[in-house]
Amino acid sequence: MTDKELVKKAIEAKNNAYVPYSKFPVGAALLTKEGRVYTGCNVECASYGGTNCAERTAIFKAVSEGDRNIDAIAVVSDLDDYTYPCGICRQVIVEFGKGIKMIIAKSEDDFRVHTIDDLLPHSFTPEDLEKMDGGINNGI
Template sequence: MTEKELMKKAIEAREKAYVPYSKFPVGAALLTKSGKVHTGCNIECASYGATNCAERTAIFKSVSEGDLDIDMIAVVGDENAYTYPCGICRQVIVEYGKNIKLIIGKSEEEYKVYTIENLLPHSFTPDDLEKNN
């Protein structure tokens, strides 16, 4: 699957966002190394702390199906600006590897590509816990 095709899946996922408070829909599409796609959208709650971001929704769906080998994640929010993963999402993403590719887009045609290492340098990962054991 190409970056553009994955971005299209993220745009489709954005349409399912439940955002009655922020009115800011975000979609994500995750591709695993086995070729499976998991999508997610942001889901808000009146108790804001219980809100879940699109990226984590896609990751949790993937993990809950036993598919932990993440290759890339496309994220799209506002059509006029790039929407990057929040700090919590970045930490959850790096849990599954420092080389995961992130496609941050405005549309199918307009996007930027990073690795999670680019967006969260010097991260704390499971490797750090193993060093202390």
């Protein structure tokens, strides 16, 4: 799947966003290394803490279906500018690898490509926990 095709899937997902409060729809499309695509949109809640971003929706869908090998994620909104993932989404994305390609789009034909490591340098990852004395495998 090309970057442009993945952006198109993100645009389609954006149309499903539930954003009665912010009026700021965001769509995401995730491509696994096996070629499967999972889409997500942001879902708002009157109790704002219950809101979930498009990127995490797509990731949670993939993981709930047994897919954890993320190759790329495309993100798009209705802004006339690039919409980058929030900090929480960046942390969730890097959980699955520093090399994940991030396609940040204004449209199908106007997008930037980064890695999640570009967007969240010096991140805290599962490997950091493994460095701890005793590590995650000893009940910590």
